[in-house]
Amino acid sequence: MRGRAERHSDAVDIIPNAGDAALVWRGGLRSIAIRCPDGCGEVISVNLDPRTGPAWRLFERDGGMTLYPSVWRESGCRAHFILWRDDLIWCDGFESPRWKDDELKRRVSSILPPEGAPHKHFEELAAQIDGIPWEVLWTCNSLVADGKASASDKGSRFGLAPATPTTRSSIVDRRA
Structure with a gap:
């Protein structure tokens, strides 16, 4: 500048x-x-x-x-x-930002729609927390990579990831 x-x-x-x-x-x-x-x-x-x-x-x-x-x-x-x-x-697909903000990750996670609710566009999420849209998008993508969020087909709308069912270890009855 x-x-x-x-x-x-x-x-x-x-x-x-x-x-x-x-x-x-x-x-x-x-x-x-x-x-x-x-x-x-x-x-x-x-x-x-x-x-x-x-x-x-x-x-x-x-x-x-x-x-x-x-x-x-x-x-x-x-x-x-x-x-x-x-x-x-x-924007050539080869460069990614040198950026990470755990506090923003926490804030975005807290406002993501729950499973089953319509996903929200990252711009709407950014406006909701007075964030920079790029940073909110990168945060949402990070949450998806962590398995904590899900994305729409186009990758611009996000929501909480489906809860993973708790699996109990099954015991095989070898006597049968």
Whole structure:
């Protein structure tokens, strides 16, 4: 993050390198200008003002900024990435976040719908606990991997995993 500017053109002037970003703040948060991290040189303008149409959300936590949802260029270099806590994560299936939060795992577990109830979308869960959607998604996936949660077919909705039945060791009667 290189700073703030009142106009998009001024924001572009302060982001010379791939991956640099600047906020456009004119009476309120308007957009974020990002020099494409793929190195193509293009500037990506991401709307942050819901009054002007579909908008991304910007979260500021612990000194870092997170943009939700991901940025996906549908033309040019076709870069697809997540800006998370000032780090860039490529959406190519090869990179995963260097992140773990046991407290968030506990909080998410406590609000997951019980077995048999409709699963909830991770965005809804994040809103319920004022969490960052990416982190709640990663937490839900971790809970699924631990066998404590179940996911929908598309992997965006989650609920508590079915309780595993307690099995008693069976005794075989060898006299029969």
